[in-house]
Amino acid sequence: MPNLHKKNPILILIFLLVFSSCDSKRVFEENKSIEKSSWKVTNKPVFSVSIDDIAISYNIFLNIRNRMDYPYSNIYLFLKTTFPDGKISLDTIECLLADYDGRWLGSGVGSVKFNKFLFQKGIYFPQKGKYTFEFEQAMRVNELKGITDIGLRIER
Numbered sequence: 001m002p003n004l005h006k007k008n009p010i011l012i013l014i015f016l017l018v019f020s021s022c023d024s025k026r027v028f029e030e031n032k033s034i035e036k037s038s039w040k041v042t043n044k045p046v047f048s049v050s051i052d053d054i055a056i057s058y059n060i061f062l063n064i065r066n067r068m069d070y071p072y073s074n075i076y077l078f079l080k081t082t083f084p085d086g087k088i089s090l091d092t093i094e095c096l097l098a099d100y101d102g103r104w105l106g107s108g109v110g111s112v113k114f115n116k117f118l119f120q121k122g123i124y125f126p127q128k129g130k131y132t133f134e135f136e137q138a139m140r141v142n143e144l145k146g147i148t149d150i151g152l153r154i155e156r
Helices: 007-021
Strands: 024-033 038-040 044-051 058-067 074-082 088-096 112-123 131-139 141-147 147-155
Touching: 024 044, 024 058, 044 147, 058 074, 058 088, 088 112, 131 147
Parallel strands: none
Antiparallel strands: 024 147, 038 141, 044 131, 058 112, 058 147, 074 088, 074 131
Protein backbone atom coordinates (compact mmCIF):
# COMPACT_ATOMS: atom_id res chain seq x y z
CA MET A 1 0.00 0.00 0.00
CA PRO A 2 1.49 3.38 -0.98
CA ASN A 3 2.46 5.85 1.72
CA LEU A 4 0.40 8.94 0.74
CA HIS A 5 1.80 11.38 3.28
CA LYS A 6 5.28 11.04 1.76
CA LYS A 7 4.17 11.12 -1.88
CA ASN A 8 1.54 13.85 -1.88
CA PRO A 9 2.00 16.41 0.90
CA ILE A 10 0.21 19.06 -1.18
CA LEU A 11 -2.80 16.79 -1.64
CA ILE A 12 -2.97 16.16 2.10
CA LEU A 13 -2.66 19.89 2.82
CA ILE A 14 -5.52 20.69 0.41
CA PHE A 15 -7.63 17.95 1.98
CA LEU A 16 -7.04 19.37 5.48
CA LEU A 17 -7.80 22.93 4.40
CA VAL A 18 -11.03 21.97 2.68
CA PHE A 19 -12.36 19.99 5.62
CA SER A 20 -11.17 22.36 8.34
CA SER A 21 -12.77 25.42 6.69
CA CYS A 22 -16.18 23.89 6.08
CA ASP A 23 -17.58 25.61 9.14
CA SER A 24 -15.54 28.80 9.20
CA LYS A 25 -18.36 30.91 10.70
CA ARG A 26 -18.57 28.79 13.85
CA VAL A 27 -17.03 30.29 16.96
CA PHE A 28 -18.59 27.81 19.40
CA GLU A 29 -20.92 24.83 19.23
CA GLU A 30 -21.77 22.27 21.85
CA ASN A 31 -24.76 20.01 22.35
CA LYS A 32 -25.63 18.25 25.57
CA SER A 33 -27.67 15.07 25.79
CA ILE A 34 -30.72 15.00 28.00
CA GLU A 35 -30.61 11.82 30.06
CA LYS A 36 -33.29 9.31 29.01
CA SER A 37 -34.86 12.03 26.81
CA SER A 38 -36.59 13.36 29.91
CA TRP A 39 -35.57 16.92 30.73
CA LYS A 40 -36.04 17.45 34.45
CA VAL A 41 -36.72 21.00 35.59
CA THR A 42 -33.69 20.72 37.90
CA ASN A 43 -31.36 19.86 34.97
CA LYS A 44 -29.96 23.18 33.73
CA PRO A 45 -27.37 22.62 30.99
CA VAL A 46 -24.59 25.22 31.06
CA PHE A 47 -22.35 26.27 28.18
CA SER A 48 -19.19 28.33 28.73
CA VAL A 49 -17.89 30.43 25.86
CA SER A 50 -14.78 32.62 25.67
CA ILE A 51 -15.25 35.71 23.54
CA ASP A 52 -12.04 37.45 22.48
CA ASP A 53 -13.24 39.70 19.64
CA ILE A 54 -15.87 42.25 20.64
CA ALA A 55 -15.51 44.29 17.42
CA ILE A 56 -17.48 41.84 15.26
CA SER A 57 -21.13 40.81 15.32
CA TYR A 58 -22.33 37.34 16.18
CA ASN A 59 -25.40 35.20 15.64
CA ILE A 60 -26.56 32.95 18.47
CA PHE A 61 -28.47 29.76 17.73
CA LEU A 62 -30.23 27.21 19.91
CA ASN A 63 -29.99 23.57 18.83
CA ILE A 64 -32.83 21.30 19.90
CA ARG A 65 -33.33 17.62 19.13
CA ASN A 66 -36.71 16.14 19.92
CA ARG A 67 -38.31 12.77 19.46
CA MET A 68 -41.52 12.55 17.49
CA ASP A 69 -43.36 11.47 20.64
CA TYR A 70 -42.68 14.89 22.21
CA PRO A 71 -46.15 15.89 23.47
CA TYR A 72 -46.14 19.58 22.47
CA SER A 73 -45.70 21.62 19.29
CA ASN A 74 -43.41 24.13 21.00
CA ILE A 75 -41.00 24.49 23.87
CA TYR A 76 -40.40 27.36 26.26
CA LEU A 77 -36.94 27.89 27.71
CA PHE A 78 -35.43 30.20 30.28
CA LEU A 79 -31.94 31.39 29.37
CA LYS A 80 -29.66 32.89 31.99
CA THR A 81 -26.59 34.58 30.51
CA THR A 82 -23.76 35.52 32.85
CA PHE A 83 -21.31 38.12 31.55
CA PRO A 84 -17.58 38.17 32.35
CA ASP A 85 -18.15 40.91 34.96
CA GLY A 86 -20.82 38.82 36.72
CA LYS A 87 -23.87 40.69 35.43
CA ILE A 88 -26.81 38.48 34.50
CA SER A 89 -29.36 38.65 31.69
CA LEU A 90 -32.55 36.56 31.72
CA ASP A 91 -34.58 35.65 28.64
CA THR A 92 -37.68 33.57 27.95
CA ILE A 93 -37.60 31.86 24.57
CA GLU A 94 -40.28 30.00 22.63
CA CYS A 95 -39.27 27.60 19.85
CA LEU A 96 -41.80 26.00 17.50
CA LEU A 97 -41.08 22.33 16.91
CA ALA A 98 -44.19 21.52 14.84
CA ASP A 99 -46.38 23.51 12.46
CA TYR A 100 -50.08 24.22 12.93
CA ASP A 101 -50.99 20.94 11.21
CA GLY A 102 -48.85 18.95 13.64
CA ARG A 103 -46.02 18.22 11.19
CA TRP A 104 -42.62 18.22 12.83
CA LEU A 105 -40.25 20.95 11.75
CA GLY A 106 -36.51 20.51 11.37
CA SER A 107 -34.39 17.87 9.76
CA GLY A 108 -33.72 14.25 10.47
CA VAL A 109 -34.64 10.79 9.43
CA GLY A 110 -36.49 8.49 11.77
CA SER A 111 -37.95 9.40 15.11
CA VAL A 112 -35.65 12.33 16.03
CA LYS A 113 -35.84 15.84 14.58
CA PHE A 114 -33.14 18.50 14.76
CA ASN A 115 -33.89 22.24 14.81
CA LYS A 116 -31.46 25.15 14.78
CA PHE A 117 -33.19 28.33 15.96
CA LEU A 118 -31.73 31.79 15.45
CA PHE A 119 -32.03 33.40 18.88
CA GLN A 120 -30.06 36.62 18.38
CA LYS A 121 -28.78 38.07 15.12
CA GLY A 122 -25.96 40.53 14.68
CA ILE A 123 -25.21 41.09 18.36
CA TYR A 124 -22.00 42.49 19.77
CA PHE A 125 -20.67 41.07 23.00
CA PRO A 126 -19.93 44.06 25.25
CA GLN A 127 -16.97 42.51 27.10
CA LYS A 128 -14.10 40.17 26.37
CA GLY A 129 -13.98 37.06 28.51
CA LYS A 130 -16.03 34.06 29.58
CA TYR A 131 -19.80 34.04 29.13
CA THR A 132 -21.99 31.28 30.52
CA PHE A 133 -25.35 30.33 29.08
CA GLU A 134 -27.65 28.26 31.32
CA PHE A 135 -30.82 26.71 29.90
CA GLU A 136 -33.87 25.63 31.86
CA GLN A 137 -36.96 24.03 30.39
CA ALA A 138 -39.98 26.21 31.19
CA MET A 139 -42.89 23.97 30.22
CA ARG A 140 -44.44 23.79 33.72
CA VAL A 141 -43.82 20.07 34.09
CA ASN A 142 -41.20 18.47 36.31
CA GLU A 143 -40.04 16.11 33.55
CA LEU A 144 -40.32 17.10 29.92
CA LYS A 145 -40.30 13.91 27.88
CA GLY A 146 -39.10 13.75 24.29
CA ILE A 147 -36.21 16.25 24.25
CA THR A 148 -32.97 14.42 23.51
CA ASP A 149 -30.43 17.27 23.21
CA ILE A 150 -30.05 20.98 23.82
CA GLY A 151 -27.24 22.99 22.34
CA LEU A 152 -25.73 26.38 21.69
CA ARG A 153 -24.02 27.63 18.56
CA ILE A 154 -22.33 30.99 18.06
CA GLU A 155 -21.29 32.15 14.59
CA ARG A 156 -19.47 35.19 13.22
